[in-house]
Amino acid sequence: xxxxxxxxxxxxxxxxxxxxxTIERAxxxxxxxxIANVRAGKCFRLSVDASSEAEALERAISLxxxxxxxxxxxxxxxxxxxxx
Amino acid sequence: xxxRVGVVxxxxxxCEYDAASAIEAVGATAGFVWHGATSLEGYDAVILPGxxxxxxxxxxxxxxxxxxxxxxxxxxxxxxxAVLGICNGFQVLTEAGLLPGALxxxxxxxxxxxxxTLEVASTRSALTNRATIGQRLSIPINHFxxxxxxxxxxxxxxxxxxxxxxxxxxxxxxxxxxxxGVSNVAGNVVGLMPHPERATSALLGSxxxxxxxxxxxxxxxxxx
Numbered sequence: 008x009x010x011x012x013x014x015x016x017x018x019x020x021x022x023x024x025x026x027x028x029t030i031e032r033a034x035x036x037x038x039x040x041x042i043a044n045v046r047a048g049k050c051f052r053l054s055v056d057a058s059s060e061a062e063a064l065e066r067a068i069s070l071x072x073x074x075x076x077x078x079x080x081x082x083x084x085x086x087x088x089x090x091x
Numbered sequence: 092x093x094x095r096v097g098v099v100x101x102x103x104x105x106c107e108y109d110a111a112s113a114i115e116a117v118g119a120t121a122g123f124v125w126h127g128a129t130s131l132e133g134y135d136a137v138i139l140p141g142x143x144x145x146x147x148x149x150x151x152x153x154x155x156x157x158x159x160x161x162x163x164x165x166x167x168x169x170x171x172x173a174v175l176g177i178c179n180g181f182q183v184l185t186e187a188g189l190l191p192g193a194l195x196x197x198x199x200x201x202x203x204x205x206x207x208t209l210e211v212a213s214t215r216s217a218l219t220n221r222a223t224i225g226q227r228l229s230i231p232i233n234h235f236x237x238x239x240x241x242x243x244x245x246x247x248x249x250x251x252x253x254x255x256x257x258x259x260x261x262x263x264x265x266x267x268x269x270x271x272g273v274s275n276v277a278g279n280v281v282g283l284m285p286h287p288e289r290a291t292s293a294l295l296g297s298x299x300x301x302x303x304x305x306x307x308x309x310x311x312x313x314x315x
Contacts (some may be wrong), residue, residue, distance in 0.1 A: 018195075022240060025196050025265070051232055074157075077150055077186065079193040 011088040012055050016076040017048035051075055053090070060087050066082035092131070094119040094308040097134035098112065099164070099180075101126040101144035101155050106177065106288065109209040110140040113288035117301060119308040126158040136173040136217075137164055139180025141286060145237050151179060151194065152186035161187055164281040173217040174280045175307055178234055180274070181282030189251065190273055190282045192241035198265025202235045206296065207285055209271055216256045216274040220305040228299035230285040232263065237284040238272070239266035252276050257283055281307075 016086055018024045026047035053070075057063035064085045071083035100123050103281070111121035119150045124131065124145075131137060162181070166267045168174045168189055183192040197203060211219050213228040222228075238285040241249070246267060249255050254274050262269035264284075274281025283290035287300030 021242075022196070023238075023265070024197075025198050025200050025238070028202050074153065075149070077153065077193050079185070079242075080195060 008057065009056055010055050010060060012053045012067040013062055013088045014051040014053065014067050014075055014083055014087055015048060015075045016051070016071065016083045017046055017083050018080055019051045019082050022080045023025075048081075049075075063087065092310070094135045094310055095133060095194035096136045096138055096308065097124040098122070098138045098140055099122060099124045099126060099160055100140075101142070101158060101183075101273075103146050104140050104142035104177075104179070106141035106286065109286075109288045110138050110177065113291045113300065113304055114138070114308065116291050117304045117308050124160060124162045126155070128160050131163055131167050131172075132193070133308070134314055137167060138265050139174070139176040140288075141178035142177055144183060149181075151185070152182035152184075154170045154188075155179075155183045157185040165189060165301050168275070168280045171277065171279055172277045173307060175218060175300070176280075177288065178232075178237075178284055178288055180297045181238065181284055183314045184280065189252070189288055190275060191219075192239055192267075192270075192273065194236050194284070195238045195240050196236050197234070197238050203237070203263050204233045205231065205263070207232045207263060207271070209257045209285060210260055211276075212255045212258050213274070214224045215253050216278040216281045218272070218274070218283070218287075218303050218307050218309075219256055221309060222302050222309050226300070227260065228257075228289045228290075228303075229297040230300055231283045231297075232289055233289075234264070237266070239270040239284075240264070241267060249273060254280055256277075257285070266273045296300050
């Protein structure tokens, strides 16, 4: 079976996020009030061949740890995306 | 004996000729090593030059670390060979786990291309064994992701093991403790964001890169 998996990569808590901070500073000028703690990250969509959802997630996380993220500064999560 | 330095060329490297020319300016010989190579035979030291290896896609260095040559570079480094990563080469070495920490986007999110003043923090590395502690060097920087980051434990071990090689005087990119370059514990693997190969002649505005490159080709991996 093929599963649609979404992997999100974000900076670990405590790691400074210059991109998120810059976006946050721009918000008041655009009229957005009451939005804080902006953190920027990346999102990957994958089609994963696997025999179960659990296996698909495991394969995606393995890929995320090895390539899609730099575990020194980033963390990643994977979830199955509902098929359209 | 003349030192022979292999300069690794990834698709997207763009400082390999500057590096080779600078190496020859300090009396060593240089040759190019394609990223698909699996041998460093004939070379006494290795440089990973600046540029945008594999387009810097995903993250700088993230794809380059899987180039075939990197396993060979890792073996060379573990064997005590001198390895220098400049700018993108530094990013590749951190991604490959040959140097601690990571380089993230500059504080302020601007690409920085300007002279920078460095202060030598350790003379125990292959890059600084002919320099003196506290020596100030004018060396240009040219990067978007040069903001050196590491966790508290890693930082403590960098200090403990004298692995901080050079620091910025004015910290233009927000690096932790103004770190511009680090080494591994042994001192034979060094990475830095500034470009010593672009500071080798008065015509280029500075000759301060020479002492670093002379250290690197001295064959003296670590001053003791």
